[in-house]
Amino acid sequence: MAVLRTVDHALDGPWEMIVTDPGACTHPGDIDGLPGFIAAPVPGTAAGALRAAGLWSDAAPTPLHGSDVWYRTAVEGRGREILRFEGLATLCEVWLDGELRLTSRSMFLAHEIAVDLDGTHTLALAFRSLARDLARPHKRGRWRPQLATPGSLRHARTTLLGFMPGWCPGVEAVGPYRPVTRRGEGDRPTAIDLRTSVADGTGSLTARFDLPGAAGPVILRCDGRATVLAETAHGRFEGRLDLPGIALWWPHTHGEPRLHAVTAEAEGRSFELGRVGFRTITMRRPFAEGLSLAVNGVPVFCRGACWTPPDLVGLPGERAAYAPLLALAVEAGMTMLRVGGTMLYEATAFHDLCDELGLLVWQDLMLANFDYPVDDPAFRSALDSEIGQLLDRLQASPSLCVVGGGSEVEQQAAMLGFPEAVWHATAVEAMLREAAAARRPDLVVVPNSPSGGDLPFSTNAGVTHYYGVGAYLRPFEDARRAEVRFASECLAFASVPEPASLTQARLADPRNPAWALGVPRDRGADWDFEGVRDHYVGALYGLDPGRLRGDDPERYLVLGRAAVAEVMETTFAEWRRTGSVTAGGLVWLWRDLAPGAGWGVVDVAGRPKSAWYALKRAFRPVQALLTDEGLNGLHAHLLNETAEPVDAVLTLTFATGAGKVAARAERAVSLAPRSALALSSAALLGRFFDATAAYRFGPAAHDLAHLRLGRPDGTVLADAFHFPAGRAAAPREIGLSAELVEGGAGAALRIATDHHALSVHIGLDGEGRPADNWFHLAPGSERLIALHATAGRPSGTVRAVNGTETVRF
Missing domain, CATH: 2.60.40.10 (Immunoglobulins)
Incomplete structure (x- = not known):
């Protein structure tokens, strides 16, 4: 029996492209004979074609919205066929043999046309100047956001990428960025x-x-x-x-x-x-009390990041572009990715991979911050079609679990002082709920991100964008005090890439004026997210980051990486502890959009940063956490999210940095599938011990507490640290050592220390990465760290933030 795939065939050319002045060519015949055509892959963007032809500069992206861009190719065949255009960015005319067959004004709508073929035909796509269209008179909105410019973008159905100064480079999306395909009528x-x-x-x-x-x-x-x-x-x-x-x-x-x-x-x-896939998604409490999801009746703490496209220039949509990034998300223990309203709808391959890998997807409509003209029938009709096409395309995707009405539309209006009657996006919410009920009744609908409280950005209701710990420079205790129910954005920092990435981007020195170009900031703000990171460097290590930057820029970057990792782990420990009201946290952002210290937990080249390693530890399905409960001592929280029971040994050790043990407890524990257990330090020790140094009876007997959850055979499942007097980062000799171990399972590093080692970090000389990095080691302990994807015998260095040693291997 013949097995046929029900997919269309790609109309992949060869295509060619030319950039012209706006309005200079009104008909495909006008471009015949013009010089300057270049090869243009489809699907693809004009920026991607220019880059492939060596006509593009990442440092100074070519403006494209001010021009017209023409694509053309030959189509051969006989009989009636359907041509399908999955995504045309953004104002596009489709011409066949000089006849205008389609006009599209939305980057987010797919179109089909029936054509009768009889030999060789010429297909031309004219992408008209969006800047010229935006400059026409438009009705102004009730508010104008700082996020993006110009204000007339509220009328355009296009991505905000490229329009957000301070957030991302000015790379402008133009072209057939999603496939152009053909199929015969009635054959499938x-x-x-x-x-x-x-x-x-x-x-x-x-x-x-x-x-x-x-x-x-x-x-x-x-x-x-x-x-x-x-x-x-x-x-x-x-x-x-x-x-x-x-x-x-x-x-x-x-x-x-x-x-x-x-x-x-x-x-x-x-x-x-x-x-x-077959699964259920249910709400565990009313939305007003905070979003909380269960999959197949089992509560799931949704943790992950806000997604960014694999490549801002080419906007690729094939599996090869998504696969390595999504594999990193799985390795980090992420359970959810949010495609936010400032980005663009990802290709079907993205959702297919999330289905296969077991990653939940929160999908926003591409609406952000603006006062969109939903009272305009044409805009409303286009948005309604956009929602319908999105849900139809993802009709069978089990990973899709939440659809949202956009990003910060309600927040923007509320922060400008408008009353609820203005800021509550009732029209879009109603459209989304109606479409979901008809097409995907299994999905959870979120009105907007954030939304749900007395103010849309209230932390203790609905969903919030939580930047208390982070942009608002709040102490770590605020992560609990704010009673965050679900953070659909959180923890944005100018996160420093690893040294190899900075060297490659020629950004190794933070004193270089070019460094600031890679640091994100909110438009109009007199501070940036590097200042946010520096604040926590000072809070954690008691140092002046400004002076350190001038005196020792290398150490300034090392402590910046370490601080971001500490903040990530500490915050998620609060949110994942037993008794927490928080049901999810999605870090802003997944990947950098440009070289430098961007928001991403992986850099622009897809290499993990210190934040990624911290999240990998914070997101473990089998987890051990320590929280400071003041006069009630330390609490150990043990989590087993898996479907299998876990028999383990729990060890809690209180020691000085030099390794002198002040108190120690060990207990065998059995964790049932999908269960949690909390134990106080008093219960574990069976006696009083000032575990948090809260009683002030005298100098603390210990510098750190180390919680270790391991298999009976010694395999470490998870560990956690607590520092009652803070993190002592002053370098001293700590007895750090490293030994390369090579075997059938690949290369690994055995790292050991005599004294406590703070934020141990591994730097490889070539390509590859360690399985873990920026981790602590208890005094007198060791860890075996696998080295991934290294060519030949690995070499490099091991250091600790508080150690003077540089250990080569």
């Missing part, structure tokens, strides 16, 4: 609609599609089971297949993200309709 199922649900352990798959001319029975198959579909109209087939005991889809931290292939059979042919 079309209008495919697959929906899944689960009730009482039985999965239900409903299917509907068009297959004109099919004779005989049309059979739907999934999970080794089948049903015959009914022909409900000419060429339309639909039906339902019940699947008792179907294997469910889980986030990767909680189980297996099982997917099931769906096929249809007709007249000896088998058509692949795609893959589906």
